[in-house]
Amino acid sequence: MLGSFWHPGPPLVYVQTSHPVLSHQREPGGKHVPSRLATVGACGGFLARLLLRRSRSEMICRSARGEKKGLDKVSTRQQSMLDRLQDHAAALGGKCMAIGYKNCMTKVPWHCQHGHTWDATPVSVLNAKTWCPECARNRRRIPLQRLQDHAKTRGGRCLSTSKYNRSKGKVTWQCKLGHNWKATPNMVLHRRTWCPACSRKGRTWKKRSLKDLQGHAASLGGRCLATTYEGMLAPVLWQCRRGHTWQARPHNVLNMKGWCPACARNAPLDLRRLQEHAKSRGGECLARKYVNSYSKVTWKCEHGHTWQARPNHVLNSGVWCPHCRKIGLARLQAHATSLGGRCLAKSYKSYKMKLLWECQEGHTWNATAQSVLHQKTWCPQCAASNWRTEAEVRRILETIFHPAMFPSCYPSFLEGLQLDGYCPDLFLAFEYQGEQHYDPENYFHFGDPSNFRAQRERDARKVELCRDAGVRLLIIPCFVNDKRTFVLTMLLRWFAWGRLATLELPSR
CATH class of the missing domain: 3.40.960 (Endonuclease; Chain A)
Structure with a gap:
């Protein structure tokens, strides 16, 4: 609803609204009186605009002062991090070329002592301990001059034409006798290898015969059943002292120290060795007969528990009493105390359940009782x-x-x-x-x-x-x-x- 009343100056405009405060009010006489906030005249409008402009200016100034204060606070933190990056780079003989710091995941430019520049995140340089990628590649590349100097000391030459060579990339070499071959710089420089042709020439080879095979088998309590000898790589028939027969190359038997595969599967254990091992663990081996390493025997621990287990598992895998594996919480706490730390677990159920531990430096981590007690691990x-x-x-x-x-x-x-x-x-x-x-x-x-x-x-x-x-x-x-x-x-x-x-x- 629009209404008007006399006012000196330009006419007033009334704005209709449904808001209870901004809407027209009715006087006791029944006339409609426009709301003060809803009526904007020429003079009143100018004054309102002036007041609003001043209020808005004050708000902008206050906001700017607040933002400047926040920026000062952030810039102080950024400057601190920037100083840290520069100090870290200086310790490595380089420079951090960044003029500002945003966060640890935003890349900044770096400069190493050899003049290489690259971009990397602060977290990778500070925490992951990375540095110049070009220098890392150069460590794997070997200058040609170094290869030539080394070959010269051996009386030969390096025939490579590349200015830099990878340590595991093959290059051509020549010895003083004119033999050419290919080998990696790593093998020649660090493992001291040289001309394979000259190496073979200096070796003395002993010619084997059937008599050598028979004599070697006899020294092991067996026999060589071959009737002819065709070389070290031609399989022949053998027999051990227990009557097992098999075929194997003379090279494997004489040079590689191989022998009966059947006897190898029956590991050379005996009852005496089982008893000695059980005694060293504070227990006993109750077996009266030993068959082989995979046949279960009866054991007894220091606490009187008995169980059956394979000799191979007990002697080679460190297996012992399954009843004693149910370790009490008091034992874990005592073990942690002996190492200057604590076991922070409130309960204990099994040796495979992870528990909370604390070392003498205050570090905490989770680990099983088996790894701490039996595998001798501690604070990672x-x-x-x-x-x-x-x-x-x-x-x-x-x-x-x-x-x-x-x-x-x-x-x-x-x-x-x-x-x-x-x-x-x-x-x-x-x-x-x-x-x-x-x-x-x-x-x-x-x-x-x-x-x-x-x-x-x-x-x-x-x-x-x-x-x-x-x-x-x-x-x-x-x-x-x-x-x-x-x-x-x-x-x-x-x-x-x-x-x-x-x-x-x-x-x-």
Whole structure:
């Protein structure tokens, strides 16, 4: 409904609405009076627009101040993360070229010490420990000059024409006698192989005869039933002391130490060995006769439980009393306490059920009672920290001596012992020694003092064997914080400072 009343100035316009407040109101006399909010005149409209404009300006200013305050807060956090990225890159000898930080999954540009640039997410560089992909590829590519120098020391030549060669890609070589062959740089540089033709020429072959086969079989208590000899790869008939007969190549019997397959399936166990094993576990073997390793016999544990099991499972798979597998919660808690931790489980049902554990460092994880008690596992986070630190030392050395690599290996001169990293070309190895090398109560020893003594003996033996082989062994203790400075300082015992300065890669 539209209405009007006299007002000095331009006429007023009334807006009809159904809202109870904004609609026309009726005076006691019966006249309709327009609502104050529903009536907008020329003067009133100008004043309203002015007030609304001022109110809107104040709201925009307040909003802008709030947004600026929020941006300042975010920019402080972003700057902190940007500083962290730059510090991490500097520790690796490179730079973080980012001018801003958004989040850990947004790629930023990086620059390594060899001039390579690439984009990667902060989470992959900080947490996954990735770095320059081009340098990683270059570690797998070996310069042609290095191959030629190595071949020259052997009196031969490398006939490859590629400037860079993959360590596992075959290249052509030539020895001093003119023989040509193909082999991977990895085999020639690291495994010290050379000309196969010259290698065969230097061997002395012993010609075998039927008499050799018969003599070898007799030494094993059997017989060679062949009447003719046609070579080491021609199968012949054999017989063992128990009368079993089978056919096998002389090469397999004489050189590979093979013998009767039937007797091999009946493992050379006896009742005495079963009884000794049961006694070592605090129990008894109640069998009166031994048939073979797959025929069940009766056993008795230290708690008086009896059961039947195959000798093969008991001796080789570590199986023991199934009744004692029902381990009580008190035993688990006592075992965790002996390792400096706790078993946080409230109940225990079976040895295959995962329980909650806590180590002395406060790490928590889930593991079965069988894995902790019988397989001697413990905190995975503490175990992983040793591996990460070892990888950090390896990365420092590979950066200093690029493109040399320091893989973990079991060199022949260590008599079965392992090196955390070894570069044969530099005669340089490293060992990162965790807390278990210094603390006899470390959980790695599981409360057994003999384990710590054995660890110390292995460490001393490793140092002695490396010294005898002319290998320089760099030992990094776990309590060193600045590992890069420590490594550089210790390397100065053997290398000049100029040798330790990282060389730029040649331009491709």
